[in-house]
Amino acid sequence: MTSTAGHDRDDVLHGKPPDVTCENLVRIYRTEGLEVVALQGLDLAIARGELVALVGASGSGKSTLLGILSGLDVPSAGTARVAGHDLSGMGRRERLAYRRSTVGFLFQQAASNLLPYLTARENVELPMVLAGVGRREREGRAQDTLEVLDIAECGARRPGELSGGQQQRVALGVALANRPRVLLADEPTGELDTRSSDDVFEAIRAANRDLGTTVLVVTHDALVSDHVARTVGIRDGRTSTEVLRRTGDGGVEHAVEYAVLDTAGRLQLPRSFTANLGLQDRVRLDLEPDHIGVWPSDAGEGSGA
Ligand SMILES: Nc1ncnc2c1ncn2[C@@H]1O[C@H](COP(=O)(O)OP(=O)(O)OP(=O)(O)O)[C@@H](O)[C@H]1O
Numbered sequence: 001m002t003s004t005a006g007h008d009r010d011d012v013l014h015g016k017p018p019d020v021t022c023e024n025l026v027r028i029y030r031t032e033g034l035e036v037v038a039l040q041g042l043d044l045a046i047a048r049g050e051l052v053a054l055v056g057a058s059g060s061g062k063s064t065l066l067g068i069l070s071g072l073d074v075p076s077a078g079t080a081r082v083a084g085h086d087l088s089g090m091g092r093r094e095r096l097a098y099r100r101s102t103v104g105f106l107f108q109q110a111a112s113n114l115l116p117y118l119t120a121r122e123n124v125e126l127p128m129v130l131a132g133v134g135r136r137e138r139e140g141r142a143q144d145t146l147e148v149l150d151i152a153e154c155g156a157r158r159p160g161e162l163s164g165g166q167q168q169r170v171a172l173g174v175a176l177a178n179r180p181r182v183l184l185a186d187e188p189t190g191e192l193d194t195r196s197s198d199d200v201f202e203a204i205r206a207a208n209r210d211l212g213t214t215v216l217v218v219t220h221d222a223l224v225s226d227h228v229a230r231t232v233g234i235r236d237g238r239t240s241t242e243v244l245r246r247t248g249d250g251g252v253e254h255a256v257e258y259a260v261l262d263t264a265g266r267l268q269l270p271r272s273f274t275a276n277l278g279l280q281d282r283v284r285l286d287l288e289p290d291h292i293g294v295w296p297s298d299a300g301e302g303s304g305a
Pocket residue numbers: 029030031036037038056057058059060061062063064065
């Protein structure tokens with residue numbers, strides 16, 4: 001078992017300080033007298049320079065988490081920190097600066113937010129113009145960005161003259177223009193065919209590798225979630241599982257699925273396990289020298305192991 005919160009999980013964080021830290025994050029929506037607990041004590045740590053996929057069923061809290069990390073929403077309780085910013089304590093000015101330069105965003109239909117009368121290059125330069133970056137620096141950075149994302153040949157074309165995948169990569173260039181520490185992507189390949197998805201995911205990987213951008217990508221796309229070193233599963237507003245992939249000797253990839261043990265010692269047992277053994281309400285735990293046994297409450301003493 002492994003946990004993702006805190007600063008001492010070297011196997012997950014590779015010894016680097018985290019860029020994203022959520023501890024016991026809670027978000028409660030109150031509408032018409034009803035309370036929805038969208039995040040219920042979520043823990044997550046993402047190291048600087050990591051690329052992490054976040055997966056989970058509809059309603060599990062993924063968009064709520066991205067809303068908080070993007071600085072649009074604030075948690076009801078718990079802490080969220082991104083690149084040194086405490087997201088619950090930011091004033092208006094810090095929040096604006098945070099959204100402008102610390103985080104970048106890429107959405108499913110990001111391409112539709114490109115300005116149609118500007119070329120790809122001008123679209124990428126626009127956030128730098130707004131941030132007051134000088135012309136020479138702007139042009140150099142736009143060129144670098146287009147090259148890293150493999151769309152340099154599209155620089156002079158307008159969005160209407162580009163494929164869906166190319167448009168999405170230009171949108172990624174816009175998100176990266178001011179060199180954010182962290183990129184938050186919400187279903188960035190959701191609307192694309194396999195080939196274009198591949199290109200967009202490769203561009204995200206290139207940003208992570210060549211620009212050092214820390215990436216959190218929410219996805220239903222197995223092409224993405226099965227090809228990152230770390231996939232975090234979220235269930236009922238908590239991180240519940242993690243799949244870590246390592247390439248071993250001979251280039252063979254190993255994927256190991258872990259349950260997440262949070263800072264309070266809680267873990268979520270997979271539904272298939274609890275259903276299979278009829279576990280509900282309460283279970284009996286036995287501490288063994290190297291593992292913990294979990295039995296149905298009505299199982300006889302000393303069973304199992
Ligand atoms: N503004 C809101 N007001 C009330 N409840 C909300 C609001 N936004 C989300 N919720 C509820 O919070 C829970 C988590 O929703 P969220 O949108 O974060 O899930 P999600 O994992 O992103 O789902 P999807 O994959 O469908 O986008 C759901 O029960 C949802 O109905």
